[in-house]
Amino acid sequence: MSEIVFDKVSAGYDRKIVFENLSFTLEKHDFMVIFGPNGVGKTTLAKTILGIISPISGSTYVLGCTLHGVCPHKKMIGYVPQVYNLDPDFPATLFDIVLTGCYPLLKPTEKVHQIYIEQAYRNLKTVGLIEFKDVPFSKLSSGQQKRGLLARALMGPPKILLLDEPTAGVDLVSEVQVNLAIETAFRDFNIPVIAITHDINPYLSIATKVIIMGYGKHYAGRIDEILREEILSEIYRTKVDVLEKEGKRYINIRDAHYG
Amino acid sequence: MAELFGLPVIQRAFIAVLLAGAFLPLAGTFTILTETSFLSAGLAHIAFAGVAIGYAFKTNPLISALAVTVVSAYFLWMVSERTHGKYEQTLSILFSFFMALGIIFFGLSKSYTADAISYLFGSPLASTGADVMLLFGALVAYSIFVVIYRRELFHMVFSSELALAAGINVSVFRLLFFLFTALSVVLSMKAVGALVVFGLMVIPPSVSQRFSKHFNQMVLGSVFVGIFSAVTGFIISLFLDIPVGASVVVVATILYFISVTVRK
Numbered sequence: 356m357s358e359i360v361f362d363k364v365s366a367g368y369d370r371k372i373v374f375e376n377l378s379f380t381l382e383k384h385d386f387m388v389i390f391g392p393n394g395v396g397k398t399t400l401a402k403t404i405l406g407i408i409s410p411i412s413g414s415t416y417v418l419g420c421t422l423h424g425v426c427p428h429k430k431m432i433g434y435v436p437q438v439y440n441l442d443p444d445f446p447a448t449l450f451d452i453v454l455t456g457c458y459p460l461l462k463p464t465e466k467v468h469q470i471y472i473e474q475a476y477r478n479l480k481t482v483g484l485i486e487f488k489d490v491p492f493s494k495l496s497s498g499q500q501k502r503g504l505l506a507r508a509l510m511g512p513p514k515i516l517l518l519d520e521p522t523a524g525v526d527l528v529s530e531v532q533v534n535l536a537i538e539t540a541f542r543d544f545n546i547p548v549i550a551i552t553h554d555i556n557p558y559l560s561i562a563t564k565v566i567i568m569g570y571g572k573h574y575a576g577r578i579d580e581i582l583r584e585e586i587l588s589e590i591y592r593t594k595v596d597v598l599e600k601e602g603k604r605y606i607n608i609r610d611a612h613y614g
Numbered sequence: 615m616a617e618l619f620g621l622p623v624i625q626r627a628f629i630a631v632l633l634a635g636a637f638l639p640l641a642g643t644f645t646i647l648t649e650t651s652f653l654s655a656g657l658a659h660i661a662f663a664g665v666a667i668g669y670a671f672k673t674n675p676l677i678s679a680l681a682v683t684v685v686s687a688y689f690l691w692m693v694s695e696r697t698h699g700k701y702e703q704t705l706s707i708l709f710s711f712f713m714a715l716g717i718i719f720f721g722l723s724k725s726y727t728a729d730a731i732s733y734l735f736g737s738p739l740a741s742t743g744a745d746v747m748l749l750f751g752a753l754v755a756y757s758i759f760v761v762i763y764r765r766e767l768f769h770m771v772f773s774s775e776l777a778l779a780a781g782i783n784v785s786v787f788r789l790l791f792f793l794f795t796a797l798s799v800v801l802s803m804k805a806v807g808a809l810v811v812f813g814l815m816v817i818p819p820s821v822s823q824r825f826s827k828h829f830n831q832m833v834l835g836s837v838f839v840g841i842f843s844a845v846t847g848f849i850i851s852l853f854l855d856i857p858v859g860a861s862v863v864v865v866a867t868i869l870y871f872i873s874v875t876v877r878k
Contacts, residue, residue, distance in 0.1 A: 405779045434779040442647065446826040447772065455772065458765040459780040491827065 357382055357416070358515055358547050359404065364413030366396070366403040372411060373399040379566055379575035381515070381547050386561045388578075389551045391568035391590060397551045398437060400568070401519045404549070405432060418514055430459040433508030435501065437519040437551075443493050449503045450488040453478060456510025471510065478506035481543060482536040498529020502536050509540055516540065516548045522557075530557070555582075556605045582606070618852060627738035627805075628848055630746050631858055634802035635814065635844025637753045639822075639836035640760065641798040642815030644791055646823065647771040647832075653690070653792070654815040656705040657799045660686045662808040663716035664800070665733045670719040675733070676745070679800045682712070687796035691789045736807030736859030738848075749801045756794050760833065763787070768829045806844075807859035814840060817866040821873045839869060 357380040365375035374396035381387055389397055402408045404417060415421060418431050433456070457471040479485040482502040487495060495503060501521055508516060521537060522530040534557045541548045541561060550558055555565070565582060566575040569590035574581050587595035587606060594609040618624050645651045661683040668678030686708055694701040720730045732740055760767065769777040770787055778784050799811050806814060822835030847862030
C-alpha cells in the first residue's frame with residue numbers, strides 16, 4: 356500500500372485555491388522532489404500532507420488516514436520547516452531541540468525514555484553535529500540549524516520525512532552538508548523522503564519521483580517520465596535544458612532574453 | 615520589623631505580593647518567548663478600566679475587572695486566530711478605549727479616587743483573605759498546567775509551525791495562554807498595581823533568559839527572580855514607606871542591569 360495517495364486534490368487558504376487536481380502516490384522507497392517557481396503552492400502542498408490545512412476537494416490518504424478529522428498520522432511525519440523565527444537568546448541547546456522530535460510520541464506525564472535519548476545522539480551523529488549537542492540552538496549557523504532540525508525530524512523514527520526548502524538561506528558549503536545529511540538519512544533510515552526545493556540538481560542522483568509545480572499547472576510522476584525539457588520549459592516559461600555530464604543529469608534554466 | 619510581620623494584615627499583604635511575584639513572571643516567560651509582551655501591558659490597562667466600571671456600577675471591582683479582561687483576552691484570541699497572530703492593532707485600540715473608559719468612570723465616581731490609585735499603584739495591605747486565596751488558586755492551576763504541558767508549551771514557543779505539524783492543538787493552547795495572562799494580570803493588580811504588573815511580567819523572565827541554557831531553567835529562574843524581587847521590594851517598601859509595586863519593580867530592574875553586565 357502507498358504511504359501517500361493524493362487523488363485530484365485541490366487546496367488553498369480561505370477557499371482560495373492555490374493548487375488544484377493534483378494526483379500522486381508516494382511509495383515506501385521513494386525520494387520525491389517537489390519543485391517549481393515561487394508562489395505556486397509548494398509549501399501549501401506540504402501543509403496539506405501534514406494535515407495543517409484541509410483539502411478543498413479531492414481525496415487524500417496519508418499513512419492509512421484520510422486528512423479529514425482527527426488523525427494520528429501527524430506524529431509519524433518528520434518535518435523540517437522552511438523558515439522559523441528564533442529569538443537569539445532562545446533558551447535551548449541543540450540537544451533540547453532534537454529531543455522535541457519525540458515529544459508528540461509521549462503522554463503529558465510520561466518521562467523521555469532512554470531509547471529516545473540514545474536516538475537523539477545517533478541522529479546527531481548522522482547529521483554530523485554530535486560535538487555541537489550542548490551549544491545553544493540559536494548560536495548555530497543556519498546550515499547547522501537545518502541539520503539539527505533534520506536530526507529532530509528523524510526522531511521516532513518517522514514513517515515519512517518531509518523537508519520544506521532544506522537548503523534555503525544556507526551557504527554553499529552548508530548546502531552540501533545538509534544535502535549529504537539528507538542522503539544519509541534516506542539511505543540509513545529506509546523511509547520515503549519528500550523534499551521541496553527550488554533546485555532539483557542536488558537530488559537528481561537519488562530522486563525517484565518528482566512533482567513539478569507551475570502557475571495553474573503541475574506534473575507528477577516518475578522522474579524519468581517527467582523531467583523533460585518541454586515540461587520544464589513550459590513550467591518555468593523559459594528555455595530549460597536537461598543535460599548529462601559524466602553519467603549525471605542536471606537541469607539548467609536559461610534566461611529567456613539571453614538564452 | 616518582626617513585630618510588623620506578626621500583624622495579619624502585613625502577613626496577608628506579604629503573601630499577596632509573593633504570589634504575584636511568582637505568578638506574573640511565570641505567565642510573562644511565555645509572553646517574552648513568543649514576543650507578545652504588549653499583551654500583558656494592554657490587558658493590565660483593560661483590567662484597570664474593569665475596576666473603574668465595577669466602582670461606577672457599585673459591584674465588586676475584582677469581578678468586573680475579571681469579566682472585562684477575560685472577555686477582552688478571548689476577543690483578542692479570536693482576532694489573532696483570524697489574522698494569523700496579528701492582533702496588536704486591535705489590542706492598541708482596546709487599550710486606549712478601556713483607558714478612556716476607566717478615566718471616565720473614575721471621574722464619574724469622584725469619591726473613589728483613592729481606590730483608583732490603589733489599583734493603579736497597588737495596595738497589598740487592602741488584600742483580603744479571599745483575594746489571596748484566589749491568587750493562590752490561579753497560580754496553582756497555572757503551575758499545574760505548565761508542568762503537565764511543558765513539552766507542548768516549549769514546542770509552541772520554539773516554533774508554532776512545528777507544533778502544529780506535530781499535532782499539537784496550538785489554537786487551544788494559545789487561548790489558554792491568553793486567558794491565564796488575563797487572570798494573572800487581574801488577580802495581581804491589587805497587590806502590585808496595574809502600572810507595574812507589566813514590569814513583573816517582563817523583567818524577571820528577561821533576567822532569567824540571560825542565564826538560562828534550557829527552557830525549564832528560564833521558567834524556574836523567572837519565578838525565582840520574581841519572588842526575590844517581590845520579597846526584597848516588599849521589605850524595602852516597609853522600611854522606606856513607599857508603594858510596594860514600585861519598590862518591587864525597581865528591585866527587579868536593578869537585577870536586570872546587573873544581569874546585563876554579567877556575561878552569560
